[in-house]
Amino acid sequence: MKLTIVGAGSVRYALQLVGDLAKTEELSKKGPVVSLMDINEERLKATEILARRYMEELEVPVKIEATTSLEAAVEGADYVINTALAYPRPEGADGFAAYEKVVEISERHGYYRGIDAQEFNFVSTYTYVFCSYYDLTLALNVARTMEKYAPEGWILQTGNPVFEITQLLTRETPVKTVGFCHGHGGVHEVCEQLGLPYEEVDWQVAGVNHGIWLNRLRHRGEDAYPLLDRWIEEKGPSWESRSPWDVQMSPAVMDMYRFYGMLPIGDTCRNGSWKYNYDLATKKRWYGRFGGIDNEVERPKFHEQLREGKRKMLELAAEVAADPSIRLTERWPRLFSRERRSGEQQIPFVQALECGTPQRLVLNMPNRGVIEGIPDDVVVELPARVDGEGLHPERIEPDLTPRIKKMYLWPRILRMEWALEAYLSRDIRVFEEILVRDPRTRSFEQVQAVLRDIWALPFHEELRQNFPMGGTT
Structure with a gap:
């Protein structure tokens, strides 16, 4: 069995999933291969170092691989867990800095907490400029790559926005897809x-x-x-x-x-x-x-906590690489536990399908008549x-x-549909129409101004190419 983690540079989260696999004896005893994939080589290397040491200490035959190539990571995979956050990155900064800049510009134009703070969708960083172009594009690329290199595999969509991405993949690709949230x-x-x-x-x-x-x-x-x-x-x-x-x-x-x-x-x-x-x-x-x-107040603090956590993981990996005597399970037992599992559902899902061990899980998948009054193809969580x-x-x-x-x-489902309409049509007028309906909007000029300033950010070249401002009316 091969399990791939896309976005493994998250370090901590990827290590939790690898740990869950190792501690699930039905799976680990089969000698599975875990392919770690990320475009950030430094963080990917840190995850690889820590994962290898963790597996050694748990004494399980789990093989760890690492690559920056999506094709190599996906090839022959039975399960691909997509955890990646694909925000654009300002020079010398991370994706959260891009989100914070969008919020800053939005608030200057009268949109408190950003244009993405919308009724039935207020969770910060769940979406990025309405349709989450970067996240949807990455997920679709993963699925298209699987069509070629792992057509029988499953995508376990974990990175947000889970609703929009899972919906897009179930409609646009034949790859088996299921969404996860805790x-x-x-x-x-x-x-x-x-x-x-x-x-x-x-x-x-x-x-x-x-x-x-x-x-x-x-x-x-x-x-x-x-x-x-x-x-x-x-x-x-x-x-x-x-x-x-x-x-x-x-x-x-x-x-x-x-x-x-x-x-x-x-x-x-x-x-x-x-x-x-x-x-x-x-x-x-x-x-x-x-x-x-x-x-x-709290969201910027949280982003800084995440940054600090990644910095500590990089330092830890360097220390482990230099000192073979370090025992992760003894010095940091909370993260590198010998027995306790994370509580995430991805590995129990794999265990159920691979080993036939029944699991009750809460998953995102097409409705198909389960919730009355919701279209069959709409992804629901149940x-x-x-x-x-x-x-x-x-x-x-x-x-x-x-x-x-x-x-x-129904209103939340409509917001999902609007996001996919924007993404698939590449028509900036969809963004305009969403903002016209926003209770914070006072004029169409306000709508045009905020989008113009967000589009002008230097790291939004791909947005400008795919959603040209010339599409406005």
């Missing part, structure tokens, strides 16, 4: 807050990526939603956020629950309406004292049983509320 992990927090042992809870979520809802919550056969209602009354007023990411039990979530009739899970509450996002003060009211992670025979989505019971479908899912 947002459903919010169910653990709900159970903990309600005092329910997670193992005893019968739960189900359904919706679209970053837009899933807890349609079923039962404990020992009884509906557990009354316990949530009691928590809101008794503990909701005293709830406090412990970090910018701690929003699962926030006032925004409970407000959305009261309006839509089911509890939003994971990142869903970050993708609500402008009601929760007008400004930093509004965000703090609804998401707690940090205002969540999607604001002008639980599925995965085994040696394939993917078997669960019946959604009870159904999502009509209000969730009509006032949340």
Whole structure:
């Protein structure tokens, strides 16, 4: 078996996936090949060094390869995990710097938190200039390469925007594609807050990526939603956020629950309406004292944390390369654990298909009638049983509320369709029309000005070539 990780220069995340594979004995004992791929040679080398040492310490026959060639990485692969973030890179900076610059320009033109902060899509860096041209292009290139070099393989789409990319690939390529996200992990927090042992809870979520809802919550056969209602009354007023990411039990979530009739899970509450996002003060009211992670204070901090994390991984790799006596599992056991797995779903998915070991996973795949009222070809996120025979989505019971479908899912699906329309048509007028409908827009001249300034950024040459400003009216 060959498993490829595209975007392995992320270092930490790639190492988590490799670690999960190594600690899954059914897979690791088969001597699988892991091909690490990235265009950043320095970070790729760091991942390779650390992955090889990690496998040596775990004493598993997992072969590690590394390459900057997508063709070499993909050739003969059974599974390709695409984790890459394909933002353009300003000279001497990273992709996050490009995103921050776009936000800065947008705000000068009256678009708080950037033109990509949109109703039902407020998660920072989920999209880049509406259609995420760079991410979609990379993913499509991976799929086209697989058509030639690994036609029977699976793409495990992990990098954002998962909804738009998975949708594009399922429509435009024959390659088997499934999308991954860990947002459903919010169910653990709900159970903990309600005092329910997670193992005893019968739960189900359904919706679209970053837009899933807890349609079923039962404990020992009884509906557990009354316990949530009691928590809101008794503990909701005293709830406090412990970090910018701690929003699962926030006032925004409970407000959305009261309006839509089911509890939003994971990142869903970050993708609500402008009601929760007008400004930093509004965000703090609804998401707690940090205002969540999607604001002008916490998001830049997070980007710097990611940068610092990568720097530390590079330093660690250099140290390991110079000293064969270093034991990663002893000095950094939290990252290089001997037994604990990351909780990510990609390796359990591979295990289910390769070994026939059934797994219940929450996946992104075409609806095909599972959620009533949603087109069959639209990619949805829902639980599925995965085994040696394939993917078997669960019946959604009870159904999502009509209000969730009509006032949340349908508008979010339209935004996905607009993004793909822009990407496939290469017509800048689609971007203009999206902004014309933005409540922050006061004139068409404002729309033209913000796009002109964003397009003029020196690292946006590819955008200018593919979406010429001459297409404006």
